[in-house]
Every structure is written in C-alpha cells, then in structure tokens.
Amino acid sequence: MAVCVFMGGITNGFQAFVPCGARAFLVLMKSTCSAGEQNSNIRLGENAMVTSDMVEIRWHARGGQGAKMACLLLAEVAGQEGKFVQGFPEYGPERMGAPLTAYNRISGKRCMIHSNIYYPNYVVVLDETLLDSVDVTCGLKEGGAIIINTPDSPKQIRERLRGWTGKVCTIDARRISEELLGKNFPNTPLLAAVVKVSGVLEAERFLSNMEESYKHKFAGKPQAIEGNVATLKKSMEEVQVE
Amino acid sequence: MSKCFSGNEAVAYAMKQINPDVMGAFPITPSTEIPEYFAEYVANGEVNTEYVTVESEHSSMSVCIAAQAAGARAVSATSSCGLALMYELLYVAASCRLPITLACANRALSGPININNDHSDSMGARDTGWIQIYAENNQEAYDNFIMAMPIGETLSVRLPVMTCMDGFITSHAVENIELLETDVVRKFIGEYHPEHYLLKKENPLAVGPYDISSYYMEHKVMQAEAMKSAKARIREVASDFEKISGRHYDLFEAYKMADAELALVLIGSSAGTAKAAVDMLRDNGIKAGLIKIRVFRPFPAEELALALSNTKAVAVMDKSEGFSSNGGPVFAETRSALYDLKKRPHLINIVYGLGGRDLKTEDVEKVFSRLADIAVTGEASPVYTHMGQRQRSTT
Numbered sequence: 001m002a003v004c005v006f007m008g009g010i011t012n013g014f015q016a017f018v019p020c021g022a023r024a025f026l027v028l029m030k031s032t033c034s035a036g037e038q039n040s041n042i043r044l045g046e047n048a049m050v051t052s053d054m055v056e057i058r059w060h061a062r063g064g065q066g067a068k069m070a071c072l073l074l075a076e077v078a079g080q081e082g083k084f085v086q087g088f089p090e091y092g093p094e095r096m097g098a099p100l101t102a103y104n105r106i107s108g109k110r111c112m113i114h115s116n117i118y119y120p121n122y123v124v125v126l127d128e129t130l131l132d133s134v135d136v137t138c139g140l141k142e143g144g145a146i147i148i149n150t151p152d153s154p155k156q157i158r159e160r161l162r163g164w165t166g167k168v169c170t171i172d173a174r175r176i177s178e179e180l181l182g183k184n185f186p187n188t189p190l191l192a193a194v195v196k197v198s199g200v201l202e203a204e205r206f207l208s209n210m211e212e213s214y215k216h217k218f219a220g221k222p223q224a225i226e227g228n229v230a231t232l233k234k235s236m237e238e239v240q241v242e
Numbered sequence: 243m244s245k246c247f248s249g250n251e252a253v254a255y256a257m258k259q260i261n262p263d264v265m266g267a268f269p270i271t272p273s274t275e276i277p278e279y280f281a282e283y284v285a286n287g288e289v290n291t292e293y294v295t296v297e298s299e300h301s302s303m304s305v306c307i308a309a310q311a312a313g314a315r316a317v318s319a320t321s322s323c324g325l326a327l328m329y330e331l332l333y334v335a336a337s338c339r340l341p342i343t344l345a346c347a348n349r350a351l352s353g354p355i356n357i358n359n360d361h362s363d364s365m366g367a368r369d370t371g372w373i374q375i376y377a378e379n380n381q382e383a384y385d386n387f388i389m390a391m392p393i394g395e396t397l398s399v400r401l402p403v404m405t406c407m408d409g410f411i412t413s414h415a416v417e418n419i420e421l422l423e424t425d426v427v428r429k430f431i432g433e434y435h436p437e438h439y440l441l442k443k444e445n446p447l448a449v450g451p452y453d454i455s456s457y458y459m460e461h462k463v464m465q466a467e468a469m470k471s472a473k474a475r476i477r478e479v480a481s482d483f484e485k486i487s488g489r490h491y492d493l494f495e496a497y498k499m500a501d502a503e504l505a506l507v508l509i510g511s512s513a514g515t516a517k518a519a520v521d522m523l524r525d526n527g528i529k530a531g532l533i534k535i536r537v538f539r540p541f542p543a544e545e546l547a548l549a550l551s552n553t554k555a556v557a558v559m560d561k562s563e564g565f566s567s568n569g570g571p572v573f574a575e576t577r578s579a580l581y582d583l584k585k586r587p588h589l590i591n592i593v594y595g596l597g598g599r600d601l602k603t604e605d606v607e608k609v610f611s612r613l614a615d616i617a618v619t620g621e622a623s624p625v626y627t628h629m630g631q632r633q634r635s636t637t
Contacts, residue, residue, distance in 0.1 A: 072248075075416040079246035087246075088415035091272075091357060091598075110418065112514035114379070114411050115602045 054107040055200045056117045060136050061126035064096040066187030071102035074191055077209045078201055084110045099134055106200050124194050125149060126173070126186045128157070137164040147193050147239070149173040149186050154242035169197050171239045180231045181224075188228055192235035207232060243421045249377070249412035252384035252419055253319065253345045253405070254279035259427040260391065261289045262343075263314035266302030268295070268324065271357050272409035273347035276319035299324040303331035303344075310340040311449040313439030315391065317342070321409055322349035325363045329370070335402045336371025337465060338450050341394030342402040344372070345387060348510070348561075349409040350597040358598020359409040361509065362562035365571045371465055373403040373472055374539040376509045378495075380417050382536075383407040385489060388422070391431050392479045398471045408511040410598070426486055473540045493542035495534040496549050498524060502531025504613040505550060505587075507576050508559040509535045512594075512601045516559075519606035530610055535572065543579035550580060553587040554617035557609045561595045569593075569626040588622040594629040605629060 057074070061067030068089040075087025086105040092098065103117045121144040125136050128150040137146055145167035150157055154168040161168065173189035181188070195206050211229050218224040247255065254276045257265070267277040284293045292314075294305045299320050306316035320328065325346055335342050346364050350356040364374060373394060377383040383405065390403040407413055422430075438447055453461060473493065480491040497517055499505065506516055513534035523530040533549055535542075550556055558577070560570025568574070573591035580586050592609060595601050609629070616622050 072416045076246045079244075079416075079418055084418050085246060086415055086417050088411070091410055091414070113518045113603060114408075114415070114511040114514045116600050118602065 054105060054111065055122070055198055056120045057104040057106075057122045057124060057194060057198070057200075058117050058120040059102040059104075059124045059126070060130050060134055061100055061102070061187075062096075062130070063098045063100055065126045066185060067100065067102050067124075067126050067190075070187035070191040071104055073210075073213065074104050074195070075106075077206060077213065078104075078106045080209050081201060081205060083107065083201075086111055086114075090116060099130055120144065122147065122194055122198050124190050126190055128152075131157075131160045135162065137161055140164065140166065142166060145169055145197050145241070147171065147190065147197055149190055151175065154240055158242075167197075167241060169193065169239055169241045171235055173235070176231060176234050176238065180234065181227045185231075188231045189235035192232040193239040196236040196239055197241060203236060243423070245419050245421055246416050247380055247384075247419045247421075248275070248414050248416050249380040249383045249407045250275035250347065250414065251279055252380040253387050253407070254283070255421065256384050256387040256427070257317055257345075258283045258289055259422070259424045260315075260317075260388070260431055261428070262291050262317045264292045264294060264305065264309035264316040266294055266296060266305035266309075266316065266318040268297070268299050268302040268318075268320070270299070270321050270324035272349055272359075272413045273319045273321040273324070273345065275413070276345055276347070299327040300331060303328040303335065303342075306342045306344075307331060307335050307338065307340055307450075310335070310342050311338060311440050313434075313436050313441055315343075315434045317344070319345040319347070321347045322351055322357075322363045325367055326351060329367065332367055332370035332372060332402075334450060337461070339400040339465070339468070340402060341391065341400055343387065343390040343394065344402065344404045345383075346404050346406045347409040347413040348406050356597040357409075359411050359511075360561045360596045360598070361406075362596075364404060364406050365562040365564065367404070368539060368571060371401065371469065372539060373399075373401050373469070373476075373537070375403065375405050375476075375537050376535065377405065377407040377412060378511055378513050378534060379412055380407075380415070381419050381489070382491075383412060384419060384421070385483065385487065385491065386536075388427055388430065389476075389479050389483050389491070391434070392482070393472065393475050395434055395436075396475050397437065399468055399475050401465075401468055401472060406510070411511045420487070420489075422487060430483070430486055469540050473537075473542065476537055476540075491536065493535075493537045493545055494549070495536060497532045497534065499531040499533065499549055499553075501529055502552075503529040503554045504610055504617060505530070505553045505556045506532040506559055506606070506609065507535065507546070507550075507556060507572060508532065509538065509561065509572060512559065512561065515601055515603055516606045519603045519610070522603070523607070523610055528610070528614070538572075538575075541575050541579070543575070546576060547579045547583050550576075550587055551583055551585070555588040555613040555622070556590075557613055558589065558591050559609070560591060560593045563593050563596060563628075573626070588616045588620065589625070590616065590622050591626045592629050593627070599630045601630070 059067045072087045075085040079085045084107045089102040105111045119139040123146045125148040147169040151172045171193045173186040176189050177185045214225045269277050283289045296302045309316040350360045351362045375386045386405040394403040520530045558573040560572045564571050569591035
C-alpha cells in the first residue's frame with residue numbers, strides 16, 4: 001500500500017552553512033504512491049530538476065503488448081528530429097502479461113538524469129485492466145494527460161482514475177489495430193496518440209519519419225508498411241480528449 | 243554521425259568498427275544484445291571476426307585467452323554470474339599479459355537471483371589485474387570501448403581492459419550518440435603487433451606454464467608496475483581520442499569541484515542523476531560538486547586526493563556491498579587515498595542501488611543534506627550506511 005512519509009523540518013546543517021535562500025532546494029513533501037513505494041523511507045518531491053522544455057512520458061502495459069518497442073521507437077523518431085531523448089524499459093521478471101513500465105524523456109538538451117520517471121507529463125496505458133491494479137496516475141503532473149487504450153469514452157473511464165482531475169484521452173487501439181493490421185497490436189495506435197496529445201513532435205514529420213523507419217524495419221514484408229502508417233494516421237484522428 | 247542507440251548497441255557497434263579477430267560469445271542478461279548484434283554483423287559479412295560460440299563464460303574467456311596468446315585481438319561481453327564464472331580466467335588473462343577487451347554490462351550477483359544493475363560483479367573482479375573503465379551513459383560506453391585497445395596493447399601496459407556500463411540503465415536505454423567514422427576508429431586502434439605470441443616461429447614460447455617461487459614474485463611485481471604505468475597511458479589515449487572526437491576524458495570527471503565544499507564520489511549512470519542534483523543545489527547557492535570515477539583500476543589515488551583536498555565533507559557512494567563490514571570498495575580506496583592529505587575532509591560511505599534499486603535526484607539531495615550537517619557539526623557517525631532500503635519493522 002501507499003506509504004506517506006514526511007521529513008521533519010530543515011536540517012541544522014543547511015541553516016548554518018548556506019544563505020537562507022539556499023534552502024529552497026528542500027522539496028515539498030507529498031504522499032508517495034506505488035511508483036515510489038519501494039523507497040518508502042525516502043521523501044519524494046515534485047522533481048523540479050527537469051528543464052521546463054522536457055517532456056516525460058511513462059508507459060504502463062503488460063509484457064507482450066509492445067510498449068517497450070513503442071517507447072524505443074518514439075525515442076528514435078524524436079532523435080531523428082534533433083531532440084535529445086531517452087527511451088528505456090523497466091525490467092523485472094520477464095513474462096507475458098506481467099505489468100511493466102517504460103519511460104521516455106524528450107528534450108532540447110541532453111538529459112543527465114538516469115532514474116525512472118516519477119512525475120511524468122504524460123501517462124500511456126496500453127491495457128485498461130491495469131487501472132485496477134496499478135496507480136497509473138501516480139505523480140502525473142497537473143496540466144499533463146493520461147492516454148488509455150479502451151473502447152470507453154474519457155468520461156466513462158475517468159471514474160476509474162482515483163480522482164485524477166486532469167486531461168483524459170482514450171483510444172480504441174484494439175479495434176483500430178485489428179481493422180488495419182489484422183491483429184491486436186496496441187502499441188502503434190498508442191504511440192500515435194501520445195504524439196498527437198503531447199505535441200512533442202510535429203505530426204506530419206512524425207508520420208514521414210515513421211514511414212521511413214517502417215521501410216527499414218519491414219524491408220522483408222513491405223505489405224506491413226502501409227497498414228502501420230494507416231494505423232498511425234487513424235489513431236491520431238480518433239484519439240478522444242476530455 | 244548522430245544516432246540513437248542503446249548502450250549494448252553502442253558497444254556492439256564499436257566492436258564492429260574495430261573488427262576484432264576473435265569474439266568469445268556466451269550471452270547473459272543484460273549484455274546479451276552485444277553478442278546478438280555482433281552475430282548479425284558476422285552473418286552479414288560486415289566483419290570477418292571468428293565468432294566462437296561456447297558453452298559457458300569460463301570457455302568464452304578461455305577462447306579469448308587462447309586467441310590473444312596466439313597473437314590475435316579478442317573481445318567478449320558479459321555480466322554478473324557470467325563474469326563470476328570467468329573469475330579464474332580473468333587472472334590468467336591479466337597475468338599472461340594478454341590485452342583482451344571485455345565489455346561488462348554491470349548486474350547484481352546472486353543471491354537471490356536478480357537481473358538488475360549494481361556493481362557487485364565487476365567490483366568482485368577488481369583485484370584480478372584488469373584495467374577497469376566505467377561509463378556514465380551509452381556515449382561513454384562506446385568511447386571507452388574504442389579507447390580500450392590502445393591502452394591495453396601498449397608495451398608498457400599489456401593488460402586486459404574491462405569496460406563497464408550499468409546494466410539496463412545504460413545497456414538498454416536508447417539515447418543520442420555521436421559515432422565516429424569507421425576508418426577513423428580503425429586508424430585510432432591501429433594494427434595489433436604483439437612482441438611475442440604463440441604462433442611466432444622465430445621465437446616459440448609457452449604461455450601460462452607453472453611459475454616456480456624463484457620467479458613468481460618477479461612476475462607479479464612486473465604486473466603491478468604495468469598497472470601503475472597504465473595510468474599515464476590512459477590519459478595519453480584520452481588526449482588522442484579527444485583529437486578525433488572532441489570529447490574529453492580523464493581518470494575521473496570532476497564536476498563543479500573547483501570551489502566545492504560538499505562532494506560525492508561515485509561511479510556510472512548515477513553520476514548523471516547526481517549532476518542534475520548538484521546543478522540544482524548550485525542554483526541555490528550550495529557549493530556542491532561530484533567526482534565520477536571513470537578509471538577504477540588503476541585507482542587514481544593521488545589525483546583524487548588532490549581533487550578532494552579543499553572539500554569539507556565527502557560522501558562516497560558504493561553501488562556494491564563488499565561485506566567488509568567497513569564500507570564498500572570505492573569507499574575503501576577513497577579513504578585510503580585521502581590518508582596522506584594534511585587536511586582531510588570528513589568522509590562517509592553510502593551503499594545504494596543494489597539489485598536495481600533506483601537512485602532519484604531527491605536521494606542525492608538527501609545525501610548532500612547530510613554532508614551539510616557534517617560540515618558544520620564535524621560529526622560523521624555513522625560512517626558507513628545503506629540508503630533506499632525499507633526500514634525494518636520495529637513491532
């Protein structure tokens with residue numbers, strides 16, 4: 001369960017050692033949630049260290065849904081556009097269906113931080129059954145958005161978001177994918193949706209860069225290129241925002 | 243050339259550009275992708291390396307030893323238990339003075355079994371006689387691998403080199419990277435012409451025979467001298483590398499240390515996270531800095547002592563638990579290095595990040611907060627602690 005830890009005041013050391021203004025670095029306290037649960041003895045704070053132009057994305061999925069691939073693809077495509085990127089999965093026991101997270105940082109300058117992302121701007125959920133077991137909105141920044149793979153509307157799904165009041169986006173990735181790719185690959189629609197909702201990459205350039213990378217990736221089966229590009233386009237059109 | 247590569251792909255790509263004679267290949271998480279990518283280069287005919295698939299890491303290192311002793315360039319990659327299984331052979335490689343290059347994607351050692359990052363694998367091999375160079379990110383992993391051969395193969399050194407990067411955090415994270423052109427890399431590496439080797443018919447020799455007491459000690463002293471002289475060579479190679487890459491390297495990186503009063507000493511990807519925390523503390527007027535150890539073997543003791551000589555309090559952060567009951571390996575080295583200083587800073591040791599426990603910028607701030615206390619009160623006790631673990635229930 002979530003644990004709430006508070007730190008008692010500012011240490012004597014800093015009071016004596018630095019000008020008073022310097023104490024501002026001691027972060028505001030916040031109750032922790034699942035993302036920080038394992039370090040329950042350590043205070044957690046809104047991470048002010050990321051530059052304001054940095055976009056941080058956290059992916060929630062189950063093993064086998066392709067979240068890692070989407071996360072790495074996003075990093076690659078953003079990198080091609082001259083952005084500084086990180087794309088990394090969090091590994092645990094490797095098995096199909098197990099909940100997993102993956103992360104993206106996209107910025108105008110190289111990011112030195114190599115921790116997981118606890119205060120994302122965007123959260124992407126590839127499997128809506130995770131909403132019951134994972135606190136997906138944990139740390140999600142005010143002004144950010146959550147994007148969920150579900151046939152439900154944002155209004156319907158909001159009830160399951162543990163009081164999240166910010167932007168909710170939904171996309172029926174399964175239907176789109178089955179229609180255009182003939183199989184349930186939720187990662188491609190969600191990749192398009194997060195690009196659309198976040199505006200982190202310019203849509204047209206994203207599509208043309210993706211097409212290039214598909215040409216490379218599917219050199220052996222060119223029929224897959226068209227379907228994937230169509231999936232991206234349709235997903236960008238269909239994502240609902242509330 | 244700008245690309246986005248994971249650390250594993252970066253190292254595999256460096257190997258491809260080098261085109262070594264032999265690779266001893268036995269995959270283990272999280273370094274598995276290195277032999278995987280390399281197998282693809284072999285299959286595509288992009289390299290003409292003899293790719294030897296074996297039944298264990300004991301054998302992959304044996305392959306490297308045999309190949310290098312025969313006068314070839316040999317490489318391998320491993321992690322965790324794989325490195326542990328090579329243990330005996332690591333000594334053989336170093337004492338036979340065979341400049342093999344080994345990429346280690348650092349991972350925790352059993353038990354319980356764990357696939358995530360800490361430094362207990364390579365720290366366990368710190369006394370095997372290998373040069374050890376650690377990377378903060380994919381770029382450094384690539385650069386360090388390219389610098390390894392010119393360091394290890396030099397006559398005054400002739401030692402194997404282990405280039406380390408953090409498993410998953412670096413090995414599996416896709417980040418931007420600047421690659422050198424292959425002809426530039428080839429020219430930088432040069433050709434390998436060992437002075438002596440098994441297949442040299444003018445001077446047949448045995449490699450690795452029994453060494454009697456009348457000679458063993460002399461050989462060990464020579465090996466120790468070689469490790470000492472590696473320091474100057476590492477700097478020389480770094481300076482040559484800067485000319486072709488524009489990227490500067492040294493035995494360690496001193497980040498905002500010029501006037502630092504509170505400092506960290508640490509290794510690997512955590513240094514990046516800690517730099518972000520240092521930046522923020524600096525923005526708030528706190529004289530924080532850090533030293534990222536790049537070369538752990540040979541240990542840059544005098545240089546480190548000098549860099550820390552004007553600090554007030556220092557936290558050495560170890561990403562492995564040495565079970566010495568007296569602090570981790572980086573702490574032991576650092577404290578020893580500082581002993582000869584006339585005026586020493588207060589020193590504490592924090593063991594963190596074991597088995598993939600994440601290090602956040604807030605954790606680093608917390609360490610600096612404690613250093614600030616110590617600088618004022620002079621009270622550094624307890625000197626050796628752990629960070630990030632759950633507290634044991636008192637009920």
